[in-house]
Amino acid sequence: MADRVLRVCALYPDLLNIYADRGNLLVLERRCAWRGIGFALTRVGVGDDLDPEAHDLFYLGGGQDRDQRLCAADLQEGVGDRLHEAAARGAVILGVCGGYQLLGHAYALGDEEIPGIGLLDVTTVREDGPRLIGNIAIDVDLPGRPDPGTLAGFENHGGRTRLGPSAQAFGRVLSGHGNDGRSGLEGARSGRVIGTYLHGPLLPKNTWFADWLIETALDDGRPLAPLDDRLEDAAHDTALRAVRR
């Protein structure tokens, strides 16, 4: 076994996987493997126990409304509390799309309210009006990085997400809709807990962010070896061009 191991927990991968979330996990796995870093993936489904100590990075993807409801109910059965414990000990938690909404307080769909776990001070509401769909680019500031970095991706969500008083946005929209199509803000971040609407998937064409996640989750003070990212950079550039088209 390698002396460095990234321990990743994919939450509800059978239900929250609609926008090829698997691509994000694959990128983490390969970029660890290419550097000789071990990678341990645990898949946690509805009804399973979650050990908050056993993972460095927790991932929640996107799902259809119906599947998101099933996950929301399970999160209320103790799994959400475990995630709060994991966040408190410094684990990285990344929620994408539906996963982002579940990290907030709640998602209101007409008369119905899907409860979230409140790790991020955000609330999502399904409003009349079209889904927010399209290519998107955002600038983000992250701890340990002197300059803002650009992320390119695709968003497709019916919910409009509002930041609460203690919330900080994850990024500023360069082009696209973001949280609500109005505020110019995208996602939310509280320490190492991050929620975003960017899929596409997010990590393959934003490898600097994938590496930030790996480094932050490992948290061992050792830098990551550089990789040959020419194809990754080309994909990032074409995604940015698609935003401007």
Add this chain to the structure above:
Amino acid sequence: MGVVRAAGAQAAARLTARACRIAGRGATSLPGKVLLRLDPAAIGDLARRLPDGSIVISATNGKTTTAAMTAAILEADGRSAVHNRSGANMAGGIATTLLDARGDIGLLEVDEFWLDGVAAALKPRVTVLGNLFRDQLDRYGELEAIAQRWRVLAQSTVGQLVLNADDPAIAALGRGASSPIYFGVDDSRIGLDAAPHASDATHCGTCGTPFVYERRYLGHLGIYRCDVCATRRPAPSVVAQEVQLDGVSGSRFELVIDRTASIVELPLPGLYNVYNALGAAAAAHALGISMSTIVVGLEAVRPAFGRGESVAIAGRALKILLVKNPAGANEVLRTLSLEGGPLDLLAVLNDQIADGRDVSWIWDADFEGLAPTIGHATCAGTRAAEMALRLKYAGVAPSRITVCEDLPAALGAALDAGMGPLYAMPTYTAMLELRRELVRRGAAGDSFA
């Protein structure tokens, strides 16, 4: 709508068709759009002129090929079909098809999203529903939204319902319908070892419990049951058994209809085409066409445009395998892996509206299985770099990958990069572009006769 006004609308649509042809453009949708603007009831009125009624076919994957197979059977039966062969499958395309065609029976593939509206106008005699997979989520929205519309539809003007028993979301549409015909595969040797990554409808639509799969054939298609509410795969009356897949050339299976069996040598590859054949056979059976005629028709079928079509070019055989979504791509990849390696790939990923602007789906397709057998991969299209990246993360060494966005240049590079067959996997607009380039090079005939 008065008769005079309807006639005027049709005349205007014909004029539009002529103008399109003079302008050198295809006339597959616009005339019908003009017609429907002037006479919204045109589809229903035109369809009523067909003495044998209409067959409507919809699915995420396999609409065009299932319709081509049904057309071959109808031809073998001596019937002339009014068929939207070009694949123009929204209301405008269907109205165009019906406008001037003469025939006994309508044979119309219909886009999933347009199905309820078109069926309400057409009042089909037979409706074949093949499958529902995640597809172009930026355009179609969540799968569940279409499933919900189809549930309403299934209780109304669909005529004889023909349903895929192996797709839980499709089979559920038969509940409450009057004697639907189910088709499915019964073969213990061709199941998948594990669920593909992009499986849809894996949870019971009635009670939300994960389905237990006794066998999985393709995506979420298989023999399933819910242990909580007793929902289960209905027993099909049109069945494929003893299935033998023969790489990209074709397959052989035993077709059983109401317990009568006959061997079919299908000239189209892959298990997905066995499903398409079952849908076509069940539709023909619903019309009372005999088993022997069904088999003659299926064995005479030719690949639909860009779907398994083979073209000779620069001393190589170029096989065009359209891919649009993870489920379809997975079946193409599975079929290719039966060929053995090393094989050369021309993967063309576009992100136009008709392809889906969101290219996420390629990360759901299982390129990992094919990666070790890839000799050289040329990636083209507006998102060529993302395609290349997908192959790299699937395990293809970057030294085996060429990125060239421009399709004609990429085709040249791919043809020069090796010998033997070249397998092209284009998205929809890329397939049209590739075919135009093949026509320009004199390697393929024109798109639509």
